[in-house]
Amino acid sequence: xxxxxxxxxxxxxxxxxxxxxxxxxxxxxxxxxxxxxxxxxxxxxxxxxxxxxxxxxxxxxxxxxxxxxxxxxxxxxxxxxxxxxxxxxxxxxxxxxxxxxxxxxxxxxxxxxxxxxxxxxxxxxxxxxxxxxxxxxxxxxxxxxxxxxxxxxxxxxxxxxxxxxxxxxxxxxxxxxxxxxxxxxxxxxxxxxxxxxxxxxxxxxxxxxxxxxxxxxxxxxxxxxxxxxxxxxxxxxxxxxxxxxxxxxxxxxxxxxxxxxxxxxxxxxxxxxxxxxxxxxxxxxxxxxxxxxxxxxxxxxxxxxxxxxxxxxxxxxxxxxxxxxxxxxxxxxxxxxxxxxxxxxxxxxxxxxxxxxxxxxxxxxxxxxxxxxxxxxxxxxxxxxxxxxxxxxxxxxxxxxxxxxxxxxxxxxxxxxxxxxxxxxxxxxxxxxxxxxxxxxxxxxxxxxxxxxxxxxxxxxxxxxxxxxxxxxxxxxxxxxxxxxxxxxxxxxxxxxxxxxxxxxxxxxxxxxxxxxxxxxxxxxxxxxxxxxxxxxxxxxxxxxxxxxxxxxxxxxxxxxxxxxxxxxxxxxxxxxxxxxxxxxxxxxxxxxxxxxxxxxxxxxxxxxxxxxxxxxxxxxxxxxxxxxxxxxxxxxxxxxxxxxxxxxxxxxxxxxxxxxx
Numbered sequence: 001x002x003x004x005x006x007x008x009x010x011x012x013x014x015x016x017x018x019x020x021x022x023x024x025x026x027x028x029x030x031x032x033x034x035x036x037x038x039x040x041x042x043x044x045x046x047x048x049x050x051x052x053x054x055x056x057x058x059x060x061x062x063x064x065x066x067x068x069x070x071x072x073x074x075x076x077x078x079x080x081x082x083x084x085x086x087x088x089x090x091x092x093x094x095x096x097x098x099x100x101x102x103x104x105x106x107x108x109x110x111x112x113x114x115x116x117x118x119x120x121x122x123x124x125x126x127x128x129x130x131x132x133x134x135x136x137x138x139x140x141x142x143x144x145x146x147x148x149x150x151x152x153x154x155x156x157x158x159x160x161x162x163x164x165x166x167x168x169x170x171x172x173x174x175x176x177x178x179x180x181x182x183x184x185x186x187x188x189x190x191x192x193x194x195x196x197x198x199x200x201x202x203x204x205x206x207x208x209x210x211x212x213x214x215x216x217x218x219x220x221x222x223x224x225x226x227x228x229x230x231x232x233x234x235x236x237x238x239x240x241x242x243x244x245x246x247x248x249x250x251x252x253x254x255x256x257x258x259x260x261x262x263x264x265x266x267x268x269x270x271x272x273x274x275x276x277x278x279x280x281x282x283x284x285x286x287x288x289x290x291x292x293x294x295x296x297x298x299x300x301x302x303x304x305x306x307x308x309x310x311x312x313x314x315x316x317x318x319x320x321x322x323x324x325x326x327x328x329x330x331x332x333x334x335x336x337x338x339x340x341x342x343x344x345x346x347x348x349x350x351x352x353x354x355x356x357x358x359x360x361x362x363x364x365x366x367x368x369x370x371x372x373x374x375x376x377x378x379x380x381x382x383x384x385x386x387x388x389x390x391x392x393x394x395x396x397x398x399x400x401x402x403x404x405x406x407x408x409x410x411x412x413x414x415x416x417x418x419x420x421x422x423x424x425x426x427x428x429x430x431x432x433x434x435x436x437x438x439x440x441x442x443x444x445x446x447x448x449x450x451x452x453x454x455x456x457x458x459x460x461x462x463x464x465x466x467x468x469x470x471x472x473x474x475x476x477x478x479x480x481x482x483x484x485x486x487x488x489x490x491x492x493x494x495x496x497x498x499x500x501x502x503x504x505x506x507x508x509x510x511x512x513x514x515x516x517x518x519x520x521x522x523x524x525x526x527x528x529x530x531x532x533x534x535x536x537x538x539x540x541x542x543x544x545x546x547x548x549x550x551x552x553x554x555x556x557x558x559x560x561x562x563x564x565x566x567x568x569x570x571x572x573x574x575x576x577x578x579x580x581x582x583x584x585x586x587x588x589x590x591x592x593x594x595x596x597x598x599x600x601x602x603x604x605x606x607x608x609x610x611x612x613x614x615x616x617x618x619x620x621x622x623x624x625x626x627x628x629x630x631x632x633x634x635x636x637x638x639x640x641x642x643x644x645x646x647x648x649x650x651x652x653x654x655x656x657x658x659x660x661x662x
Contacts, residue, residue, distance in 0.1 A: 129321070173200055191205065
């Protein structure tokens, strides 16, 4: 629902803030500062990126340049000449939008993607050198280098004479299929990887190398080199022995994985292959582990093996070529001229952006501040004690929800004020009646109109007891509201407690001609509660039921456990006059009585039910009422079996538990 509130001029206590201190001024200042910084940063970036000549860079995009280099390196590793590379260069240039040129080391053209008849001059420094026997580690990940060893710069696609003929590759593929099928029977999942040489490799899923050793699968069938591999390995061994002989060292016997045997010692399978879960792949060059931890002899052998590989592969790969990667059409881009005209355009655009930003911020800030001012005015009127009209809720946003919450708070405050005034009036009325009676009797005695006989004293005592009862009830409620009413929980048998309450009210029930009964079925769980306060709560309900039940009626006290066994419901049912449906929500309010005349004919101060509910809530439970007018009422206290008493924790040894104000 929308409410409209009239505009109110600033009055007492509503002094307008200076613009520099107001929310509107701060929003404008912040928006202007942000806009100015944004414009300045944008102008600075534009000048920095467009002023001067853009120099030739080696690889405008490192990822694309690395892919171009990797593609051309693979081509060089599998072809002995650069002949026919022109289409591949043009295709890469179209794919990545770059100019790509290849030249010999003497800068003789090999291929160029430039379409001009006279292409622009190449920069003085190449982007990279395409040499499959000495790959650039900055452009080739270590995992794509030979064997995964960063020290071996030979491209793994350069296999030369180790490339298997089709027949040998097919035979090894069949063997690999048999090995995979065998491993599968042992519960080991594995895949077949195809290496650049065409030799299959077995990769076990999960790196479970230990379990492989216990199988009977023909793993050794893939260890033996083929006919073509034996010939290539023999040539490589001769080249390596020749290198070692020149250094005065003994020759070695190389394996397909480039491990070697020296005298009686055999080098193990490279550690990288074992840890990766890939079985040794004969025929696939993989360097022996070497580094600072290796011996001088090992490093010398490894060096000669590397030299022999490059010598053997030299005739199978393309010669080194210079790679140039740049812009598609030229090597430079003209700068942005900061002439007075261009500077004026930049300043004008910046001023326009700043003006638009400030204008939009002013509009938004005004719409934001207007409801806040309305809330401030309404709060000030509430403080001054004036009647506050609801603030207009114009939108469902943070400010609108704040206004709605303020309206709810204002309405709740008005209801509380009305209740407070009614309570003060009720308290005055309840205290005035016994005090007026006491004063009247005492004045009559003073004037000699009444004799201070036992009947006189008994009447005064009855009024004093009634007055004390009201004061005690008010004190209990005040302590409950302040969290100072303490409970002393202990195990309580609910059937015994209800019997005690019935016995205490039996005489009054007989006087009123009302039958008072107790019904507690077997299996009702025991409670942990304050027996004194619980008897007080149930007694208040019984007193109320006896007060509204005529002669011949019945008041029944019963208790039953819940289905889950964690709660006990204590009911006080009567066959009295009942409560109208419109009055039922207010039966637990303080000083509320169905008899609006507040006559004492039926007794009661209107606090008994309120105290019963407070005591039930203090035990962690609740109180509720149901009634049918003319048939009777049922008041129920729902109490947890285990104590859920709210309040602060007492020191050890003190079992008192305060009731928290609700």
